[in-house]
Every structure is written in C-alpha cells, then in structure tokens.
Amino acid sequence: MARKKRPESPTAAALDPRALDYSASVSYDWRLYPYDIRGSIAHTRMLGKQGIIAEDEATAIVNGLEAIESELDADTFELREDLEDIHLNIEAALRVKIGDAGARLHTARSRNDQVATDLRMFVKDYAGMLTAGLAALQERFCDLAEKYADAVMPGYTHLQRAQPVLLAHHLLAYVEMFDRDATRFALCHELADVLPLGSGALAGVPYPIDRAFVASELGFERVSANSIDAVSDRDFVVDFHHAAALTMMHLSRFAEEIVLWSGPEFGFLRLPASFATGSSIMPQKRNPDIAELARGRTGRVYGNLMAILTTLKGLPLSYNRDLQEDKEGLFHSADTLISTVGVFSAMIPELEFDTERMEEAAGGGYALATDLADYLVRKGVPFRDAHKAVASLVAHAQGAGKSLSELALEEYRRFSPLFDKDILGIDVRWSIESRDVPGGTASRRVRRALKEARKRLAGR
Ligand code: ARG
Numbered sequence: 340m341a342r343k344k345r346p347e348s349p350t351a352a353a354l355d356p357r358a359l360d361y362s363a364s365v366s367y368d369w370r371l372y373p374y375d376i377r378g379s380i381a382h383t384r385m386l387g388k389q390g391i392i393a394e395d396e397a398t399a400i401v402n403g404l405e406a407i408e409s410e411l412d413a414d415t416f417e418l419r420e421d422l423e424d425i426h427l428n429i430e431a432a433l434r435v436k437i438g439d440a441g442a443r444l445h446t447a448r449s450r451n452d453q454v455a456t457d458l459r460m461f462v463k464d465y466a467g468m469l470t471a472g473l474a475a476l477q478e479r480f481c482d483l484a485e486k487y488a489d490a491v492m493p494g495y496t497h498l499q500r501a502q503p504v505l506l507a508h509h510l511l512a513y514v515e516m517f518d519r520d521a522t523r524f525a526l527c528h529e530l531a532d533v534l535p536l537g538s539g540a541l542a543g544v545p546y547p548i549d550r551a552f553v554a555s556e557l558g559f560e561r562v563s564a565n566s567i568d569a570v571s572d573r574d575f576v577v578d579f580h581h582a583a584a585l586t587m588m589h590l591s592r593f594a595e596e597i598v599l600w601s602g603p604e605f606g607f608l609r610l611p612a613s614f615a616t617g618s619s620i621m622p623q624k625r626n627p628d629i630a631e632l633a634r635g636r637t638g639r640v641y642g643n644l645m646a647i648l649t650t651l652k653g654l655p656l657s658y659n660r661d662l663q664e665d666k667e668g669l670f671h672s673a674d675t676l677i678s679t680v681g682v683f684s685a686m687i688p689e690l691e692f693d694t695e696r697m698e699e700a701a702g703g704g705y706a707l708a709t710d711l712a713d714y715l716v717r718k719g720v721p722f723r724d725a726h727k728a729v730a731s732l733v734a735h736a737q738g739a740g741k742s743l744s745e746l747a748l749e750e751y752r753r754f755s756p757l758f759d760k761d762i763l764g765i766d767v768r769w770s771i772e773s774r775d776v777p778g779g780t781a782s783r784r785v786r787r788a789l790k791e792a793r794k795r796l797a798g799r
Contacts, residue, residue, distance in 0.1 A: 374460040381556035449540035451570040466528040479687040500704035523582035531575035534559035538566035541657040580644035594630035611689035643668035
C-alpha cells in the first residue's frame with residue numbers, strides 16, 4: 340500500500356532539530372487530546388453551520404476527528420515528535436486521513452485560543468473531580484468520627500497537652516478544612532468556565548462565527564469578553580494551583596499527625612499493615628510511608644504554584660511562548676491531588692485508635708488545669724487571679740510528683756479556700772462536656788456538627 344504523504348509541520352519546517360527538541364511540548368501535552376478533539380469538533384460544527392466551510396467538509400472533519408480519538412484512546416496513534424504539540428499532531432493526522440478538507444479545520448482559529456480552551460476544559464474537569472474526591476474524603480472523616488464518637492484525646496497547643504477534646508471533634512476539624520478546599524475548587528471551576536475560542540491569535544477572527552454555539556457545545560457558561568485577555572490569561576491555572584496547595588497543606592497536616600500518633604511515643608494510632616511498610620532490618624517497625632510521601636509531595640505542589648506565578652509575572656500581552664510552561668506543573672499537581680485524596684480516602688477507614696491510651700493521655704500532663712481555674716472563676720475569682728492560683732497548685736503537684744487527681748482537698752485549699760469537695764469530680768469527661776458552646780467539644784455539640792457536616796456533604 341502506498342504510504343500517504345506526511346504533512347509537514349506548519350510551524351517547524353525549517354527548525355534546527357535542537358530548537359525543535361527544546362520547544363516541543365507533545366511529550367506531555369498529548370494528554371490534552373480528549374479536550375482538543377472535543378474543541379475541534381464543536382468548532383467544525385460551528386464552521387459548517389455558519390457556512391464558513393461546506394457542510395460535507397465539516398462532516399468529513401468531524402468523522403476524521405472521531406476516528407483519531409479512537410486511535411488515541413486505543414494507544415495506536417503514532418505521536419510525531421517533529422510536530423510541536425498535540426494540536427499539530429491531530430491536525431496533521433486529520434489531513435492524512437481525510438485529505439484536503441482537513442486543512443480547513445484551522446479556519447477562524449489559532450492555537451492560542453485553541454490551547455487556552457483545552458486547558459480550561461482540563462481545569463474544569465479536574466476541579467470537578469477534586470470537589471467530588473474531597474466529598475468522599477470528608478465522608479471517611481465523618482465515618483471515623485462516628486465510629487470513635489466516645490473517644491477522648493488530649494488537645495494540643497504548641498504540641499503540649501492543653502485541654503481534653505473528643506477525637507471526633509479533632510477529626511471534624513479536617514472536614515472543615517476540606518469544605519473550604521472544595522469551595523476553592525468550585526470557584527476555580529467557575530472562573531475557568533469561560534470560552535476563549537473565537538479570540539483567534541489575539542484580535543478576534545474575520546469570520547461570522549457563532550461563539551455562543553461553541554460554548555454551549557463544549558459546556559462553557561460564558562464566552563470571553565476580550566480576545567487579548569482570553570489568549571493571555573492563565574489565572575485559572577493559578578487558581579487551581581492555589582486550591583491544590585491548600586488542599587495538600589491540609590492533607591500534610593493530617594499526615595504529620597498520623598506520623599506522630601503512630602509512633603510509640605504517642606501510641607494513639609495503629610497503622611493498618613496495608614498502608615504501612617516494614618523495615619528490612621528492624622522487625623518491630625511499621626512505617627507511615629503514605630503519610631510521609633503526602634507530606635513530602637506537598638513541597639512540589641507548592642513549587643508548581645510559585646513556578647506559574649513567576650512565569651506569568653513579566654509577560655507582556657498577549658500570547659507568549661512562555662505560556663507553554665503552564666502545563667507540566669498543572670498536570671503534576673492535578674495528578675498528585677487526585678492520587679493523594681484517593682489514597683487517604685482508602686487509608687482512613689483502616690485507621691485504628693488506641694482509645695485507652697488516648698484517654699490516659701487526655702487526663703495527664705495537668706490538662707485539667709484550665710478547668711480548675713474556671714472552677715474558681717465560677718466562685719467569683721477574676722480569671723487572671725484564678726490562673727495564678729492554679730499555676731502555683733500545678734507547680735506544687737509537679738514538685739510532689741503527683742497528678743492533679745492525686746491531690747487531696749487539703750492541698751487544693753492551700754492555694755484557694757474556695758476549693759470545695761466537688762473539685763474532685765472534675766475529670767476529663769466533665770471538662771469536655773463543660774465546653775458546651777457552638778463549635779465546642781461537648782459531645783452533643785460534636786454530634787450536631789457531625790450531622791451538619793453530613794448534611795452539607797449530601798447537598799454538594
Ligand atoms: N504548544 C503551544 C502551547 O502549548 C501551543 C500554542 C502555540 N502558539 C504559538 N503561537 N506558537 O502553548
């Protein structure tokens with residue numbers, strides 16, 4: 340069979356091979372192909388409908404693009420390295436497949452508005468996947484809070500035991516963080532939901548195009564209002580990185596707690612064998628590698644945010660080739676987020692807490708000192724004075740090598756005559772239940788917060 344002629348690259352025919360190698364993006368932007376094909380099909384239908392190209396040519400182009408998409412899906416499409424990017428690859432393949440009509444696809448379009456369109460579709464897709472992924476992750480946190488509804492733990496400030504809290508209250512703190520992250524991804528989706536196609540290279544196009552039609556074919560809410568902005572703008576990429584960086588930061592903080600809590604010094608948490616690795620030489624170890632990797636990968640996701648901000652800061656309007664650098668970091672952060680949210684959703688139901696040990700720790704370390712001060716306040720002592728009296732009491736207990744519950748009433752009274760027998764009833768549970776304010780750790784408040792969280796998630 341005679342080999343069909345390979346069309347030359349419309350942009351790189353005379354390029355030095357080193358320059359081509361330096362400037363090509365096809366090795367990574369190939370993954371935009373589903374968006375590129377959808378964008379091209381919508382564009383072609385519009386060209387046909389508007390009489391800018393003949394209807395039969397439009398049909399041939401659409402069929403050709405669909406065939407190319409099947410090849411790309413099946414991994415039988417041969418990507419040409421001599422063609423700069425996926426957009427030129429698809430167009431060249433179309434010309435091989437359907438002949439001259441293929442050369443009409445790029446009418447009334449530039450790669451500048453084309454690539455901006457593809458990237459917006461990518462960002463919308465991934466922002467949507469991440470809002471859904473975060474909802475699933477939040478459900479797992481809620482499940483865990485429900486499973487350990489009665490468990491208490493020391494709440495920390497400065498990583499010092501501060502006041503006892505319910506474990507569920509601590510876990511629901513993460514649900515709040517991921518709520519904000521989901522809101523950021525939703526906003527990112529909304530801001531990306533603007534169609535650039537129709538802006539041409541930068542000035543618009545001299546054809547009677549129907550942008551609203553293309554927008555509705557591609558599921559864009561609006562069309563861009565300024566062609567120069569449309570091809571220059573990558574704010575939506577920055578927005579994605581911003582949401583990604585904060586989400587990773589939240590995951591990384593939880594990862595840090597998994598690392599701390601699963602070590603013998605805390606001993607709050609037992610990692611499931613399926614999410615921990617052993618050591619080749621130390622048989623007692625269960626290493627929290629998944630948590631550590633998430634914590635570590637947060638660094639590169641932050642880096643991607645800084646990289647795109649820096650790439651954009653000096654660019655004159657409108658399109659500059661620098662903008663090609665928007666993709667690798669975006670793909671990397673998107674993939675890292677999807678996989679990190681996914682692996683945490685899988686790991687969280689497997690976490691096992693040592694509730695006895697946590698309860699013991701919750702009462703230790705003089706964590707009830709604030710409750711003693713509050714006790715005196717209820718008897719009329721100004722808080723600052725109560726604080727001072729209890730500080731002396733704690734110093735006395737420390738000196739005597741006793742915990743607060745081991746002190747006799749007579750010892751309490753040395754620091755304030757207002758201490759009465761009921762002081763001996765102040766324990767961890769009492770402390771927790773006394774914080775009965777909206778947002779507080781009292782069990783009825785936490786139960787309500789859990790219910791509200793579930794309701795919000797169901798409505799998202
Ligand atoms: N590969 C380019 C990118 O990803 C496509 C746009 C090229 N446009 C241009 N005028 N050279 O940004």
